[in-house]
Amino acid sequence: MNSESEECFRSKIEKYYSLEQSFVPKWYCYRVVTPIYVFTHFINFSSIKGKLLLLIVRGELSEKKICEFLKIVDENNKNIQFDKFVKLNNIFYNEMEMNGIAFLPYKYHSIFETQDKDLYLNTIVTFPIYNCEFNGNESSEEVKLLRRDIVSTIDWDREVSPIIKIRYNNLKTGSRTRGNKFYFVSLNVVLNELDNLQNDDFPDSFVELENYKDEYIHVSALNSSVFLIVNKNRTIVLQDKIQKIKDFTIDFLTR
Numbered sequence: 001m002n003s004e005s006e007e008c009f010r011s012k013i014e015k016y017y018s019l020e021q022s023f024v025p026k027w028y029c030y031r032v033v034t035p036i037y038v039f040t041h042f043i044n045f046s047s048i049k050g051k052l053l054l055l056i057v058r059g060e061l062s063e064k065k066i067c068e069f070l071k072i073v074d075e076n077n078k079n080i081q082f083d084k085f086v087k088l089n090n091i092f093y094n095e096m097e098m099n100g101i102a103f104l105p106y107k108y109h110s111i112f113e114t115q116d117k118d119l120y121l122n123t124i125v126t127f128p129i130y131n132c133e134f135n136g137n138e139s140s141e142e143v144k145l146l147r148r149d150i151v152s153t154i155d156w157d158r159e160v161s162p163i164i165k166i167r168y169n170n171l172k173t174g175s176r177t178r179g180n181k182f183y184f185v186s187l188n189v190v191l192n193e194l195d196n197l198q199n200d201d202f203p204d205s206f207v208e209l210e211n212y213k214d215e216y217i218h219v220s221a222l223n224s225s226v227f228l229i230v231n232k233n234r235t236i237v238l239q240d241k242i243q244k245i246k247d248f249t250i251d252f253l254t255r
Contacts, residue, residue: 006045009052012116013043023063024070039154042070047077052123054111058154065095065156073126076101080124083107085143087129087136096156098128107140127153132162132254135212142184150186161186162253165210168193171202182210187253191246197221198242211253219245 010028013019017030026046032039037058044053053073057066072091079086086103093099104125112119133151134143147153151161165182166189168175173196177183193207197219207219216232227245229238238248 005050009045009119009122012119016115017041019043024067026074027070042066044070044074047074048080048124050122051080051082052119053077054123054125055127056111056125056154057156058152061156062095068093068095069128073101077103079103081105082124085134085136085138085140087134089131091128093128096128098130098156100129100131100133102127102129102134102153104143108143110144128156129153130160130162130254132160132212134163135214138163145184150184160254163212164190164253166190166193166207168205168207170196170205172196172199172205182208187250190249190253194219194242194246194249197227198224209249209253215252217249217252219249 010019013030017032019028019030022029022042024042026044028043028045030041030043032041038060040057042055042057047053055070055073072093076088076091079088080103082105084105085108088101089099091098091100106121106123109123109125110120111123111125129151134146138146146163150163152158164185164187166185167177167180167182170176170193175193175196190207190209197205197207198221203221205220208216209219210216217237218230219227221227222239225241226239227242228236229245229248231237238245
């Protein structure tokens with residue numbers, strides 16, 4: 001970005017926020033304070049010509065974590081696309097357990113959308129992820145839904161929140177998904193529906209799952225204590241008690 005463009009973007013942001021130099025070279029920051037949280041926004045004006053890179057962190061984090069992540073962002077920004085969500089896998093961090101990076105161009109986020117169209121169109125949001133939290137092929141609406149309901153990307157201390165699609169029918173509880181469509185849900189919802197199979201006397205009840213690799217399993221009960229997992233080819237993957245079924249499922253969704 002040339003100095004004229006950088007100054008233009010800086011002045012636009014400073015209409016709304018108090019911008020200051022952060023503890024990371026070439027990265028600036030401003031804070032949004034709410035009654036519950038402080039949100040720190042880190043912005044880089046110079047890494048990508050004509051674009052802003054932005055990271056949002058909720059609460060207090062160690063400088064080591066932030067410095068490490070922003071350094072890795074700078075090393076990988078050549079992979080950014082201006083019209084598509086980009087997910088990079090197998091990133092090694094020393095300071096945290098996550099193992100990926102996400103880059104979101106406009107349409108996939110809402111930063112500055114109601115304040116300044118130029119800022120909105122030219123801001124790329126980035127954050128660390130677990131590989132299993134996104135598959136990289138999500139639409140803009142799916143990314144927004146996942147970030148709102150499943151993955152708190154501003155919380156770096158979160159537990160792993162895998163992307164999961166579910167279709168199920170529990171004939172005893174009457175709970176089911178509609179039609180043949182799979183729906184995004186949290187891991188807690190999946191575990192709850194597996195528990196519900198334990199108390200189900202109807203052999204046609206089932207839980208179907210797809211993970212972030214688009215792999216598929218079908219879970220059903222043979223009886224009150226033995227459960228069955230089969231794959232898309234209807235091959236038996238596991239036949240065991242519910243805890244083993246749940247352990248396998250968690251690994252299937254997060255590995």
